[in-house]
Amino acid sequence: MTLGDARNLKPLTLHVPEPRFRPGDAADFGDLEVPPAGAAPRPDTAAHPRDFTDLAYTMVRVLDEQHQAVGAWNPRLSPDTLRRMLRHMATVRAFDERMFRAQRQGKTSFYMKSLGEEAVAVAAAHALDAEDMCFPSYRQQGLLIARGCPLVDMMNQIYSNTGDKLQGKQLPIMYSEKRFGFFSISGNLTTQYPQAVGWAMASASKGDTRIAATWCGEGSTAEGDFHSALTFATVYRAPVIFNVVNNQWAISSFSGFAGAEATTFAARAIGYGIAGLRVDGNDPLAVYAATLWAAERARTNVGPTLIEHFTYRAEGHSTSDDPSQYRSTGEPTAWPLGDPIRRLKDHLVAIGEWDDARQEAMDREVAEEVRAAQKAAEANGILGHGLAQPLDSLFDGVFEEMPWHLREQRQMMIDEEAASGRPWARK
């Protein structure tokens, strides 16, 4: 008998979150609260976070139903900038499509698409300075593409071939690009958060002018690293932008398992005294405007900002995933916030700066660019077809000076391989 029985108390029940739609269910997001574009106020960048906590519970949106840019958050970008953003997003999509197929063809072991989330990385890259440092997760390939990283370099990494500057030491798509201010991606979720804060603190303490931006998924906010990063950032007013990409799913776990039933992810900021914004992540102009606002706060020493990008992961988590096993196949089409590429295209058309013929020409050019890069990358080899790097390079690049025990192990490996007669043994 428990104490509860003795006192005639009702037994406790445990709440286990359950997603609204499972395979076979019709998806209907009709009750999702989507505030009208232009409704959210834009506080002064010097304002104190406690003065605009409402912005953590609404949604900053710029593009309205008539495809016009409206309200205080309208970044008033030139048509040229809008067209560049559109092209970068289209390039990300074409790149994703090709590399996904390359994985299916057995040319690499793994790939992750960002379908439907292209605005989150591309618009942010346009709003940040080229010198600002990015600490991304694995779904921000748009940062590299928008910053001009050659597609062939990205593909060489995906193929772990002779052109892979990381020498096959990272899982495909876990890029590292110092030239483009893109920190090495780690598969260990959210480790990039404290790293971004540390980098930002160092930038401030050195009197530099560069700021840091970091990204993680909504599921990753459940990691301890997320919370220690926010604590350090608020204490030292680190010049950093925290992006939480709420694409509703963390592999097969819906956002409720990271806390979405109780509150928004932007509201995580409030308890830390950090500025929190919730943004329509499929509205490239809203993402741009929010990033620019947060960057100005960081650059003027006002402090960090957390931006929740409300979006939807339109396909599987990765090439190793099959979402039809755990969610309704109707979800991606029922998602009410639309396709970010389509929305920017419609806006450009609505303001008389674009048309279908130009869109089709752009899509053809982008597809050709990606195809040519793939051909060039495959000339350097594909994964699993021979050893692309000398075997002993396995030991390089970790320590500036290799410790004795690693030198010993490397020699042992070289000797064993030489004795084995295997084709890749070093002479």
Ligand SMILES: Cc1ncc(C[n+]2csc(CCOP(=O)(O)OP(=O)(O)O)c2C)c(N)n1
């Ligand atoms: C510390 C850690 N825990 C678990 C995993 C396994 N894992 C890889 S991705 C992922 C889901 C992450 O979801 P989310 O943060 O929402 O990002 P998304 O994939 O949706 O972009 C999990 C659980 C991991 N890589 N690292």
Ligand SMILES: [Mg+2]
């Ligand atoms: Mg997610």
